[in-house]
Amino acid sequence: MSRQKTESEVARTTGRLGPAERADNWRRLGSEEFDVVVIGGGVTGAGTALDAATRGLRVALVEARDLASGTSSRSSKLFHGGLRYLEQLEFSLVREALRERELMLTRLAPHLVKPVSFLYPLTHRFWERPYTAAGLFLYDTMGGARSVPGQKHLSRAGALRMVPALKRNALIGGIRYYDAQADDARHTMTVARTAARYGAVVMNSSQVTGFLREADRIAGVRVRDVETGEETEVRAQAVINATGVWTDELQRLSGGRGRFRVRASKGVHIVVPRDRIVAESGMILRTEKSVLFVIPWGNHWIVGTTDTDWNLDLAHPAATKADIDYILEHVNTVLATPLKHDDIEGVYAGLRPLLAGESEETSKLSREHAVARVAPGLVAIAGGKYTTYRVMAADAVDAISGDVAGRMAPSITDRVPLLGADGYHALVNQADQLAAEHGLHPYRIRHLLDRYGSEIHDVLALGDERPELLKPIPAAPNYLQAEVAYACSHEGALHLEDVLTRRTRISIEYAHRGIDCAEPVARLMAEVLGWDDARVAREIEVYTQRVDAERDSQLQPDDQAADAKRSAAPEAREKLTEPIS
Template identity: 80%
Template sequence: MTAQQQRDTPGANPARLGPQQRDASWERLGEQTFDLVVIGGGVVGVGTALDAATRGLRVALVEARDLASGTSSRSSKLFHGGLRYLEQLEFGLVREALRERELMLTRLAPHLVKPVSFLYPLTHRVWERPYTAAGLLMYDTMGGARSVPGQKHLTRAGALRMVPALKRDALIGGIRYFDAQADDARHTMTVARTAAQYGAVVRTSTQVVEFLREADRVSGVRVRDVEDGRETDVRASAVVNCTGVWTDELQRLSGSRGRFRVTASKGVHIVVPRDRIVSESGLILRTEKSVLFVIPWRNHWIIGTTDTEWNLDLAHPAATKHDIDYLLEHVNSVLATPLTHDDIEGVYAGLRPLLAGESEETSKLSREHAVARVAPGLVAIAGGKYTTYRVMAADAVDAASVDLPSRVQSSITDKVPLIGADGYYALVNQADQLAAAHGLHPYRVRHLLDRYGSLVGEVLSLADGRPDLLRPIEKAPDYLRVEAVYAASHEGALHLEDVLARRTRISIEYPHRGVDCAEQVAELVGEVLGWSPETAAKEVEVYRARGEAERESQTEPDDETADARRSEAPEARAKLIEPVS
């Protein structure tokens, strides 16, 4: 069998999420009986699928929309301990998160998770430096400085040399410390593919419409393919609800009373060009409610986040003009050259699933997670932080194990690198040779390595005999045309939105938000997915409507009017149905 034949043979690459694998997975859902069915394709859901699969369990994961289509593509894109949680005395959460950050940097995902530095500007004399230094010392000794440098104290002059963009009177000195960052959507998708590598059925556009029961226990789910409307029953010993902000809706659908309630907190970020803020480091700024990050992101800065309660559309939270003005006001309070609305390249809004507490201020609700067996055969998990997804997943599988017929092995995901990690460092050293072999600039290859790791050869092989695929996408030159093809052939992308918003981040990295390259990308994706010219045109039309609705919502003054504007856009997955309340 040739390499090309092997790539085209269903089942030859279990981590491949392409059209053929999608058809086969539907058959498996209807024919097999699973140990676990996981609902939700966010980071906790895919992490739970990976945890279960690597324990030797038969597991299926279903997601109504796309992998990471909710919260897990709209975070601050940090793997961090949560420095501010030390002030809230959540030492256990910080220690746990720092351990996870260390695992990601060194063993599990070094191709995706990278160190990033932040400057904390000091504004008060006498007490603030020792107070902050003590917190950072605790942060470092909890595990923060093993793979990244420890804190460094700077005078005002030293801080201004590191971040010339700051006003001179905005600080009296500074402390630099390190955390880590990752493309959240790409990381989530990679966890899902790793779960598939170990035998999990992973299927998107597959919505749970009913819970199956035998006597008093949950025995599986009925699912609907929201691309064509087919339905089938999926039998399982236990079901795990990993739907984040949709947790309560799924609980109602199951007919079981939940053990906890989840509230949604909206976090808005803006993206601006790198040259608008002259700095060698990110920034962390105190606000009256929380903290504000200015995060380096390739050729951009991500600035965020807000933290406000949200009770409207959970699938498409809308940023308002008020949200954007809040971010600009706070970052401009320290910048010598203020940012304006014209500087903004992208805006995105996400919802944090927080465990509801007595305080109505979402910024004060706990980021701890909770897991509960809400009925025989049904487990729910919610809360937590992106960084601690692996711990949450292990807890979910442990909770579900009481409903499984045989003894369940202990979690081992702290020893299981994500696909693309093995061989990554060797390929970094060989980047120049790899670039020469494919006629690419070494910088381009290093960028690909930090997106695909050791799978870069698999990506580039799709351009064998198709040198045009190694050209940049027009109007989005950070990405190659072959990446759009690979998104559909290997990464489970089913719609233009999946490629522009999550497999790449074109929708937030370019002022045109992906509209100017939509036709070109639709043509590339359509080759893989078998789109007719009419289907491709419809995908472009839906994507443009999404972009227009988002832009208009961001001019509205409040959540209600912004939500109404955003809701005018059509849904890419046309047969998606609202959960039964």
């Protein structure tokens, strides 16, 4: 006899994170006992939840703000093999990163992770080409040329044909190589949804306020729903702290001493229109401190990054005028037509969680990660790099094997495609038919496929009863209105900033930074989330104040002044308190 599926069962099959699933997940947090609670909804926490769930463990993932709201939405958006780590003789890290990149490109997330080419301009005669070629040969041999083309040597004329934007005297030749890129926020959210598909309880806007103890061991966490103010206790055999730059704060909250400390290094990127740099390839440029990337990003370029210590607000790192000037100054040394401040459409600042004590220069800190069992029932993981999140997650789950009853299965996430990967390649070949069926241009279907993969059917289905949802968002035509509704019904978006900054990237891809489409987007969200007019008005006001604060911070001369401006904006999640998980 058939029966109707419960909300929990639907969520487990689809990975849906909508309002009904959120209510059910909150009930489950307080009523079930878990094998492991993972704190932190960045890529490491989401990856840890997926790893644990696919080993057959009962898993809860809690995040105080939004999925990927910290470091995991503010990276250079590269799945890169770590070419520059070869110079630091980090061979095992490069080999590991290249293997992970290959898995993402071919098996786990081909809909989200794509090849991208870079030109490395040569500026020194005689020694630089053979030196760089030797490094790239080693890189290609270790896996850098698997699934993507290997290095290609170019004369000055050939390099200038590939990147006409370069000054003729800025190079004597070049070498092209390939890496991979992804929308980091979408990728992290998809990892979390895949964990939900395999049974994990995934809850954003859920702040850890304390730890539960039984005798000398950690036995779970106290959690506050920062949307409603409700609190509950979540029982678990083990807790994993995967909070990145908040690792030390959570460690203090647990009452124990950590085995390592985490330093925050600020990285700033700017976004400019594609036509401001005439090029068929991205670029990687050496600076006196590190490297500067010019990365193709749809109709835009992302240029960055900086690398400086940050000791202020961890939730809202602020870019300064000095940061932006640094990027412009260095990229303009090679561009025939310099970039100006007026060319900038978007700016974002993120914090890298680096293991403290290894070096005073953040750009030279090892990107290896560390896992420590800091108390019975409590494990912390920190460091590492986005590309190797899956390896970090497996190590973190391995570390709780002594806390969880029964034999633990080995990690299998190298064989678990992310939500939307299955069937993606066939759908790419069917893009023209899909376009005709839904009255859309094929380029629009391909854009959606590279954001949702085979989940595109659920997005397009929203237009069956309401055809207007398949029209572009006013003032943000790269995105459809259906994507806003889907972000709320399936992807866990709870606030206007969640949609404008992470489910889409409107906040950095348009010069208005989302202000011009805030009202129509908020109205679309209201239909799914049940907002009244007062709530719509508040969401628009809070988001507008956020954008104004960010713009003001980017005119300030130093971190302290920029932090003061950015911190003045209100939180979308009003009931958050410090320390934040």
